[in-house]
Amino acid sequence: MKTFRIGGVHPAENKLSAGKAIQVLDLPKQAVFPLSQHIGAPAVPVVKRGDVVKVGTKIAEAGGFVSAPIYSSVSGKVSKVDTVIDASGYRKPAVYIDVEGDEWEEGIDRSQTLVCETSLSPEEIVAKIKDAGVVGMGGACFPTHVKLCPPPGAKAECVIINGVECEPYLTADHRLMLEKPDEILVGVTLLMKAAKVDKAYIGIENNKPDAISLLAEKAQAYPGIEVVPLKVKYPQGGEKQLIDAVIRRQVPAPPALPINVGAVVQNVGTVYAVYEAVMKNKPLFERIVTVTGKSLKNPSNFLTRMGTPMSQLIEAAGGMPEDTGKVIGGGPMMGKALANTEVPICKGSSGVLLMNRKEAARAEAQPCIRCAKCVSACPMGLEPFLLATLSMHKEWERVEKEDIMSCIECGSCQFTCPSHRPMLDYIRLGKTTVGGIIRARNAKK
Amino acid sequence: MANKLIVSLSPHVHNDDSVQRNMYGVLIALIPALLVSLIYFGVGAAVVTLTSVVSCVFFEWAITKFILKREKSTILDGSAIITGVLLAFNVPSNLPVWIIVIGALVAIGIGKMTFGGLGCNPFNPALVGRVFLLISFPVQMTSWPKIGQLASYVDAETAATPLALMKMAVHGDVSALEQLPSAWELFIGSHGDLAGGSLGEVSALALLIGLAYMLWRKIITWHIPVSILATVFVFAGLMHLSDPAAYASPVVHLFTGGLMLGAIFMATDYVTSPMTHKGMLIYGVCIGFLTVVIRNFGAYPEGMSFAILIMNAFTPLINNYCKPKRFGEGKKK
Numbered sequence: 001m002k003t004f005r006i007g008g009v010h011p012a013e014n015k016l017s018a019g020k021a022i023q024v025l026d027l028p029k030q031a032v033f034p035l036s037q038h039i040g041a042p043a044v045p046v047v048k049r050g051d052v053v054k055v056g057t058k059i060a061e062a063g064g065f066v067s068a069p070i071y072s073s074v075s076g077k078v079s080k081v082d083t084v085i086d087a088s089g090y091r092k093p094a095v096y097i098d099v100e101g102d103e104w105e106e107g108i109d110r111s112q113t114l115v116c117e118t119s120l121s122p123e124e125i126v127a128k129i130k131d132a133g134v135v136g137m138g139g140a141c142f143p144t145h146v147k148l149c150p151p152p153g154a155k156a157e158c159v160i161i162n163g164v165e166c167e168p169y170l171t172a173d174h175r176l177m178l179e180k181p182d183e184i185l186v187g188v189t190l191l192m193k194a195a196k197v198d199k200a201y202i203g204i205e206n207n208k209p210d211a212i213s214l215l216a217e218k219a220q221a222y223p224g225i226e227v228v229p230l231k232v233k234y235p236q237g238g239e240k241q242l243i244d245a246v247i248r249r250q251v252p253a254p255p256a257l258p259i260n261v262g263a264v265v266q267n268v269g270t271v272y273a274v275y276e277a278v279m280k281n282k283p284l285f286e287r288i289v290t291v292t293g294k295s296l297k298n299p300s301n302f303l304t305r306m307g308t309p310m311s312q313l314i315e316a317a318g319g320m321p322e323d324t325g326k327v328i329g330g331g332p333m334m335g336k337a338l339a340n341t342e343v344p345i346c347k348g349s350s351g352v353l354l355m356n357r358k359e360a361a362r363a364e365a366q367p368c369i370r371c372a373k374c375v376s377a378c379p380m381g382l383e384p385f386l387l388a389t390l391s392m393h394k395e396w397e398r399v400e401k402e403d404i405m406s407c408i409e410c411g412s413c414q415f416t417c418p419s420h421r422p423m424l425d426y427i428r429l430g431k432t433t434v435g436g437i438i439r440a441r442n443a444k445k
Numbered sequence: 446m447a448n449k450l451i452v453s454l455s456p457h458v459h460n461d462d463s464v465q466r467n468m469y470g471v472l473i474a475l476i477p478a479l480l481v482s483l484i485y486f487g488v489g490a491a492v493v494t495l496t497s498v499v500s501c502v503f504f505e506w507a508i509t510k511f512i513l514k515r516e517k518s519t520i521l522d523g524s525a526i527i528t529g530v531l532l533a534f535n536v537p538s539n540l541p542v543w544i545i546v547i548g549a550l551v552a553i554g555i556g557k558m559t560f561g562g563l564g565c566n567p568f569n570p571a572l573v574g575r576v577f578l579l580i581s582f583p584v585q586m587t588s589w590p591k592i593g594q595l596a597s598y599v600d601a602e603t604a605a606t607p608l609a610l611m612k613m614a615v616h617g618d619v620s621a622l623e624q625l626p627s628a629w630e631l632f633i634g635s636h637g638d639l640a641g642g643s644l645g646e647v648s649a650l651a652l653l654i655g656l657a658y659m660l661w662r663k664i665i666t667w668h669i670p671v672s673i674l675a676t677v678f679v680f681a682g683l684m685h686l687s688d689p690a691a692y693a694s695p696v697v698h699l700f701t702g703g704l705m706l707g708a709i710f711m712a713t714d715y716v717t718s719p720m721t722h723k724g725m726l727i728y729g730v731c732i733g734f735l736t737v738v739i740r741n742f743g744a745y746p747e748g749m750s751f752a753i754l755i756m757n758a759f760t761p762l763i764n765n766y767c768k769p770k771r772f773g774e775g776k777k778k
Contacts, residue, residue: 367564411456
């Protein structure tokens, strides 16, 4: 069975909510839309206090080419354009909307009928995706239309769909593949058309045999789409690891992109959003979110309107357990610990994970015993112990030479360290500093 | 509620591995060899091992508390116990208590704590202690009790080891190699009329069981032990083919002396061995090569300890030059 070739770890899967069908979450009383929900320039608000909006009304325009517009997920009145603390922990500009009723924009096809045929040209498909505000929904939130516009000289050869969901606990993509397989397959054909390729692979880890067999069976009706079962290994959902696993090509160090090896990678959630944007005229304003945790009463998967506070999802899943020590936006390997639960669901929110106090506490760090387990675990072929130590000693020049910028912050090193050393904390410090040094150097040139 | 949440950076989970788990894993892997030494050397093995472990742990505790003045003691992490067991395994079973205590002081004091304790020492502490004793007390360190004298300790009857015979062969004694025990006797450690050597190194079989356990528990990887053993086999084999009367067969080389003990438990010490698989292979090949060179051409009959210590010194250099294969390098398409 295929998998990526360098490093990797195997965290306990804990897919508690894998058997739970997607439920539609109630509307929030107030929805909050941060203007930076994607990589790139923040969106620019086009509404002001007092404006009346419907479900699907554009409330912010893309702020540049690498950016994405934002649509309201609710109907009601704009109460203010202010700031909110988002999952990153920083205060960011945001639009607040008080919810009244549930009135949708006309032109959005709300039926469940599958639409397969389109006469749109590749350029028109890309334009619709761009206009609908679709971004990568696996967590990185890179605007999807940018990936579909290859830089000069690069040519896409295949589309790779990320159905890996290698983060423990999360099941949003798994449920989506089980419940919307036809929509996903149509979405893949749209992406193939947009990227002008005739081959697509859907990579799924074999801890989801039901999704693999369902999609493989249905894919027979769609020429050029192949389902690739993958051996369970973290971080297989990393873009570079997935490309290596599926087509045996390794993307060179930054600034090289997947397109340099001919691949366009999209998450299954993104594919579904593409289908809805192109075929149903529906901009991106809702997504599947897994709410989970060992102490939680009902781990669930919710179809959630953007802007809903995470506290509402936790309530819907049985309420916050007494012993909660940590609330994580995303999965346990790469998710962000939240300081409060009023953080709104954004385009990249794949899950809300509650950990009890015992799970949440970090063990005390011991001296490095140079066991080299971090070196074996690193999927990028780096030496995490060295990067961490050099960053700790502020040896920026040396740490840049040791390829710190190739680190994808997957956390495999720290996960595997017998001495419980906070390696990734220091590596992030090093990456941020070296990134700044590189930018300053490039600016001088 | 909200203000009680813990906020820290990812990853938020850990695989529950720990320093202790690895150290105690190594100790479990040493149990077969310990049992064999108790069966072969009886009370001598028990006294030597116990003395060594107790003094190593005591010196680590005392140095941490009174010299380094650290609040937290590290004796429970298991590393001092390992050093104690390995030091005992590397000395004859009739070694007097006071010499063992000196060895433990050198191993822990000079070999480990001088550099700051676990993780900081450039040389394998047990080997530092062992080589110090070998040079300081050459007579006591090279008198080898015969196997099977369960009730005796310092008074045990001694005999020559296979390595001594092999040295005699190299120096022109044509009949020396004929007195060697069979490969099977060497493998299980019974050694016929000869002495077995240091108390932990007699049975290759017991040590290999330990290796299998450590590989299964993923405490170590195969790279270092396999590269050492393979190199010794090939290099000693070539020497043997060149002159069978002077140079013992590679099988004898594999199963005698400290080779197995060193390749499996000493060279694989995390702290003093290279960090990458490529580096581990270079390190292992060099140790194997140096061991055979010292055994066949050096002044000492056994070269394992020296070979490992020499390569310990090269570990930082190897780490500098052997980088892991970076993702995406040389695979452009």
